[in-house]
Amino acid sequence: xxxxxxxxxxxxxxxxxxxxxxxxxxxxxxxxxxxxxxxxxxxxxxxxxxxxxxxxxxxxxxxxxxxxxxxxxxxxxxxxxxxxxxxxxxxxxxxxxxxxxxxxxxxxxxxxxxxxxxxxxxxxxxxxxxxxxxxxxxxxxxxxxxxxxxxxxxxxxxxxxxxxxxxxxxxxxxxxxxxxxxxxxxxxxxxxxxxxxxxxxxxxxxxxxxxxxxxxxxxxxxxxxxxxxxxxxxxxxxxxxxxxxxxxxxxxxxxxxxxxxxxxxxxxxxxxxxxxxxxxxxxxxxxxxxxxxxxxxxxxxxxxxxxxxxxxxxxxxxxxxxxxxxxxxxxxxxxxxxxxxxxxxxxxxxxxxxxxxxxxxxxxxxxxxxxxxxxxxxxxxxxxxxxxxxxxxxxxxxxxxxxxxxxxxxxxxxxxxxxxxxxxxxxxxxxxxxxxxxxxxxxxxxxxxxxxxxxxxxxxxxxxxxxxxxxxxxxxxxxxxxxxxxxxxxxxxxxxxxxxxxxxxxxxxxxxxxxxxxxxxxxxxxxxxxxxxxxxxxxxxxxxxxxxxxxxxxxxxxxxxxxxxxxxxxxxxxxxxxxxxxxxxxxxxxxxxxxxxxxxxxxxxxxxxxxxxxxxxxxxxxxxxxxxxx
Ligand code: F6R
Numbered sequence: 001x002x003x004x005x006x007x008x009x010x011x012x013x014x015x016x017x018x019x020x021x022x023x024x025x026x027x028x029x030x031x032x033x034x035x036x037x038x039x040x041x042x043x044x045x046x047x048x049x050x051x052x053x054x055x056x057x058x059x060x061x062x063x064x065x066x067x068x069x070x071x072x073x074x075x076x077x078x079x080x081x082x083x084x085x086x087x088x089x090x091x092x093x094x095x096x097x098x099x100x101x102x103x104x105x106x107x108x109x110x111x112x113x114x115x116x117x118x119x120x121x122x123x124x125x126x127x128x129x130x131x132x133x134x135x136x137x138x139x140x141x142x143x144x145x146x147x148x149x150x151x152x153x154x155x156x157x158x159x160x161x162x163x164x165x166x167x168x169x170x171x172x173x174x175x176x177x178x179x180x181x182x183x184x185x186x187x188x189x190x191x192x193x194x195x196x197x198x199x200x201x202x203x204x205x206x207x208x209x210x211x212x213x214x215x216x217x218x219x220x221x222x223x224x225x226x227x228x229x230x231x232x233x234x235x236x237x238x239x240x241x242x243x244x245x246x247x248x249x250x251x252x253x254x255x256x257x258x259x260x261x262x263x264x265x266x267x268x269x270x271x272x273x274x275x276x277x278x279x280x281x282x283x284x285x286x287x288x289x290x291x292x293x294x295x296x297x298x299x300x301x302x303x304x305x306x307x308x309x310x311x312x313x314x315x316x317x318x319x320x321x322x323x324x325x326x327x328x329x330x331x332x333x334x335x336x337x338x339x340x341x342x343x344x345x346x347x348x349x350x351x352x353x354x355x356x357x358x359x360x361x362x363x364x365x366x367x368x369x370x371x372x373x374x375x376x377x378x379x380x381x382x383x384x385x386x387x388x389x390x391x392x393x394x395x396x397x398x399x400x401x402x403x404x405x406x407x408x409x410x411x412x413x414x415x416x417x418x419x420x421x422x423x424x425x426x427x428x429x430x431x432x433x434x435x436x437x438x439x440x441x442x443x444x445x446x447x448x449x450x451x452x453x454x455x456x457x458x459x460x461x462x463x464x465x466x467x468x469x470x471x472x473x474x475x476x477x478x479x480x481x482x483x484x485x486x487x488x489x490x491x492x493x494x495x496x497x498x499x500x501x502x503x504x505x506x507x508x509x510x511x512x513x514x515x516x517x518x519x520x521x522x523x524x525x526x527x528x529x530x531x532x533x534x535x536x537x538x539x540x541x542x543x544x545x546x547x548x549x550x551x552x553x554x555x556x557x558x559x560x561x562x563x564x565x566x567x568x569x570x571x572x573x574x575x576x577x578x579x580x581x582x583x584x585x586x587x588x589x590x591x592x593x594x595x596x597x598x599x600x601x602x603x604x605x606x607x608x609x610x611x612x613x614x615x616x617x618x619x620x621x622x623x624x625x626x627x628x629x630x
Contacts, residue, residue, distance in 0.1 A: 079126025312413025352380020
């Protein structure tokens with residue numbers, strides 16, 4: 001989603017452009033940069049599309065030498081992706097002229113706009129952002145200090161935001177900043193330089209020292225110092241964190257796409273998690289008997305993380321026997337839910353910055369729930385707000401479509417379930433050790449499946465071809481594998497733009513079966529040992545009877561029992577429809593490993609189809625890696 005970078009340095013413009021390029025993976029549709037030259041004037045350049053367009057614009061219309069620059073990548077919310085709507089935005093009206101970049105949404109911008117118009121300000125864009133420079137300008141014109149003007153933003157603006165501002169004609173080189181809900185951190189330079197960004201990664205080449213700002217903090221940044229005040233206006237010192245971001249800066253390492261690299265890393269991710277969180281047949285996680293005594297667990301997350309949470313819910317109920325409900329954060333945050341006394345909330349988020357997930361966390365925390373955060377970024381807002389933080393250890397995920405983080409989420413949730421089960425007595429030491437013995441074979445199973453992936457390319461090629469006239473797909477599964485149907489369909493639609501729906505197989509007769517004809521690809525996810533095999537296969541037969549184009553992901557033993565000819569002579573997408581399913585065969589594994597072994601083919605099917613279609617795999621249209629607005 002939107003990215004912010006600011007620099008006070010003699011190389012300000014270069015540092016900001018480089019910082020923005022490090023944030024490119026997050027998804028955006030326009031970009032802009034403003035510099036303040038020595039005489040105090042502010043110069044802005046903007047362009048729609050990728051950063052290359054902004055660089056070209058700057059090359060055509062060079063900016064003056066400057067020791068201050070702010071930059072932004074915009075993911076459109078209010079107003080489409082045009083140059084006028086791109087950031088930075090400046091105030092138009094009474095002096096001083098203020099220029100800002102902003103992440104987040106100002107919910108009461110219409111009301112503020114009306115007030116500011118009455119004060120003589122005019123507006124040129126469709127954005128909510130434009131109210132911010134005007135409000136700051138107005139406050140400064142009233143004689144308020146920079147800190148007071150920033151504080152006015154925090155009291156007058158509703159919503160979540162991170163804002164950087166520069167005031168034309170200000171004495172010396174000074175940047176103003178504030179945040180609420182959206183992330184913003186200061187990067188401390190070695191002397192005569194300071195930086196600020198929405199993600200430390202943007203500043204990885206210029207500093208390793210960061211200060212995370214709290215909600216409603218206001219900051220005046222100069223090349224020599226950073227003056228942070230809390231919500232009450234009192235000067236405060238926030239802790240300095242030293243981050244080693246070297247691994248995060250590693251590129252594609254020879255892979256064609258980050259998504260492919262990240263899918264291939266999954267055996268290593270599983271091994272890393274097991275190494276960190278298991279020892280001598282026991283789970284080692286910072287969970288206590290008090291956590292295990294919770295009468296109920298709520299899991300909240302969004303998108304892929306929500307589907308991982310659903311799988312985790314099945315595991316928690318089965319292993320620890322604690323009633324568990326997974327819900328999407330955007331719904332949970334507004335529910336009038338009677339949380340149980342002593343209940344646990346498990347918050348799952350790769351980025352740790354998802355606005356809805358953070359809000360659901362705060363909602364439950366205020367209701368007295370103990371919050372356990374599973375996140376891939378242990379310095380994130382979600383990590384900082386939680387009572388217990390468990391690192392997902394997936395390593396930075398760059399591709400917008402989440403793959404290795406999903407696997408990490410399910411695996412860590414399984415370990416959480418085993419730990420709680422050991423603590424609350426639902427599993428004894430021997431059963432926990434036996435589960436862990438099975439789980440330790442996971443990296444090997446995953447490696448074996450990855451070696452099979454090239455075999456699935458012919459299906460992807462057919463799916464990508466225009467011969468699939470419905471341009472739609474159905475994914476079906478049962479039980480603990482049902483969330484995989486949702487996840488498989490999500491991956492397919494995210495990166496191929498083919499419409500795909502995930503359904504619990506048992507629901508098919510209640511509606512979606514109307515879609516089935518000889519043109520519809522139907523992915524069935526089945527396993528001989530999940531206790532539901534016969535029922536899943538009955539549903540598959542119903543699709544077969546209507547000549548649907550079946551892709552069956554099934555374990556080796558299940559494939560044997562079905563005795564379809566293999567390899568399948570015809571593949572889905574051929575017309576007329578094949579007489580029997582195309583099989584993707586996974587290894588036979590203990591039941592609780594099925595969510596992992598059946599996951600990989602789903603990821604690859606989406607990836608390979610996208611490659612054949614030629615879509616932008618790593619940065620699909622309209623999507624953002626970290627969804628920091630509601
Ligand atoms: C899909 C995907 C998204 C995220 C969702 C939550 O591939 O990546 O659905 O899972 O936006 O993001 P996090 O996990 O960062 O909270």
